[in-house]
Amino acid sequence: MYRREDVNVGKLLQRLPKPVREKVLSPSFLDECWAIFAKYDTLKAEKLEGVRLWKALLEALPEATRQAILSNQYGWSLQQDSVCAFTNCGRDGYPGVSYVKFPEYVKFTLALLLHKYSVTARVLNCKMALKPQELDDSKRKTKVVASLGPASWSEEMIVKMIAAGTDIFRLNCSHRRGGDFERVYPLIRKHSRIMGRRCEVLGDLQGPKFRVGEVEGGTNAHIDLKLGDTLEFGICKDEQDLIKPGRITMKPTIEQLALIKAAKPGINLLIEDGLMTVTVLEKKSETELVVQVKQGGKLKARKGVNVPEVEIDCAALTTKDIEDAEYLLQLDPPIEYICVSFAQKAQDLQELIDIMDRLEVPLDKRPKICPKIEKPQALTNIDGIIEKSEALMVARGDLGVELELERLPFAQKLLIAKAKKAGLFVINATQVVESMIKCPVPTRAEVGDVQNAIFEGADAVMLS
Numbered sequence: 001m002y003r004r005e006d007v008n009v010g011k012l013l014q015r016l017p018k019p020v021r022e023k024v025l026s027p028s029f030l031d032e033c034w035a036i037f038a039k040y041d042t043l044k045a046e047k048l049e050g051v052r053l054w055k056a057l058l059e060a061l062p063e064a065t066r067q068a069i070l071s072n073q074y075g076w077s078l079q080q081d082s083v084c085a086f087t088n089c090g091r092d093g094y095p096g097v098s099y100v101k102f103p104e105y106v107k108f109t110l111a112l113l114l115h116k117y118s119v120t121a122r123v124l125n126c127k128m129a130l131k132p133q134e135l136d137d138s139k140r141k142t143k144v145v146a147s148l149g150p151a152s153w154s155e156e157m158i159v160k161m162i163a164a165g166t167d168i169f170r171l172n173c174s175h176r177r178g179g180d181f182e183r184v185y186p187l188i189r190k191h192s193r194i195m196g197r198r199c200e201v202l203g204d205l206q207g208p209k210f211r212v213g214e215v216e217g218g219t220n221a222h223i224d225l226k227l228g229d230t231l232e233f234g235i236c237k238d239e240q241d242l243i244k245p246g247r248i249t250m251k252p253t254i255e256q257l258a259l260i261k262a263a264k265p266g267i268n269l270l271i272e273d274g275l276m277t278v279t280v281l282e283k284k285s286e287t288e289l290v291v292q293v294k295q296g297g298k299l300k301a302r303k304g305v306n307v308p309e310v311e312i313d314c315a316a317l318t319t320k321d322i323e324d325a326e327y328l329l330q331l332d333p334p335i336e337y338i339c340v341s342f343a344q345k346a347q348d349l350q351e352l353i354d355i356m357d358r359l360e361v362p363l364d365k366r367p368k369i370c371p372k373i374e375k376p377q378a379l380t381n382i383d384g385i386i387e388k389s390e391a392l393m394v395a396r397g398d399l400g401v402e403l404e405l406e407r408l409p410f411a412q413k414l415l416i417a418k419a420k421k422a423g424l425f426v427i428n429a430t431q432v433v434e435s436m437i438k439c440p441v442p443t444r445a446e447v448g449d450v451q452n453a454i455f456e457g458a459d460a461v462m463l464s
Helices: 009-013 019-024 029-040 050-060 063-070 079-085 102-116 126-129 155-164 181-194 253-264 319-329 346-358 378-379 382-387 396-403 405-421 444-458
Strands: 143-148 168-172 200-204 221-226 232-236 246-249 266-271 276-283 289-293 298-301 337-340 368-373 389-397 425-429 460-463
Touching: 009 019, 009 102, 019 029, 019 246, 029 102, 029 337, 050 063, 050 079, 050 102, 079 102, 102 232, 102 266, 126 405, 143 405, 168 181, 181 200, 200 319, 232 276, 289 319, 319 337, 319 346, 337 346, 337 425, 346 368, 346 382, 368 382, 368 425, 378 396, 382 405, 389 396, 389 405, 396 405, 405 425, 405 444, 444 460
Parallel strands: 143 168, 143 460, 168 200, 200 337, 232 246, 337 368, 368 389, 389 425, 425 460
Antiparallel strands: 221 298, 232 289, 266 276, 276 289
């Protein structure tokens, strides 16, 4: 991590081209910076952070520098380097810049560019691979997001996770029942305060789920799907209409009715993360399909269904999501992030904004909206999604299933680049060091995966 004292601002600014140098060092530059700051300080807090700070910085920088940054000439790590180094905030701090300090911050960023990317200060060299491991955890810029669930949300484990370096706790609303969140949330705030660590909280809405129903014969029953078999695929007609040889059923939820309605001949339905695939041959009605097995396997109850080729016309927030969002938005102190799962377009995020408006949540207490990019349709509509977001999660699980694995690395790079260009906080998620569930050290490939995500500009990596 770069340190503020390493950057000789006065000396480095002298290297700027004369017209730019004279403008930046003139008294009028201060007034220009403060006017730009006021434009983006919509909360009148006299402090900017996150997306607003990034947009204000870009507008205040000289045109040539701004264009070089937006064309990714300097790499997206600039956003982290400049604000973290200027504020001397490690992962325990909260990098924001005040009204008074903003012109100084703009000049510092210019100087940092000259320092970091000069001939004598290359970003990568052989010595970096051989330097001693940095053991001071507070200097780490990239945050660690840790998921909490029934196996990890005891008070004892929360304390251990904070001590181990957790920066953001993810509360998965799929597990919200029986007062568990009401017990866990105060524990996170209590122990982060006692331990003197800043730990943020991310509420993850479940989103619309598509699953096959129950299998005839009980809990452990299954049916064999064989390559080339033709069978029915439809909505349950009654409680006795279970999965059996020749027929797959789904429960009649609003979302699953919309799925069958949107299906058309030729599309693929992926079951259990793509382990099994059926292709639609015929649409008999709005609730019944005829499908053919393209990839077989043993089908058990309640396995997930993905439909990569269809934008399903249903609300992004289910009834459960709305209830969970209302709970999360009324927590005190407020949570820092709230995720919208399976976001496909900007309107999906507007549904959450409308809930905030209905509950009259003050602007300064609203969590950062973080869409989870899990469907190919989101890539098509990504610019509109980014406009309504302050963070973004590259959710590689469902995205890998629907987009196909070989396209996933490109999608990850594209999403991180676009999000960083807009100043969003980016989380890279799914199967991060997953082998450590059973092994004491990660694989070499997993280490490379995490490091490459950081090189691409990710602000955080998530452990599921």
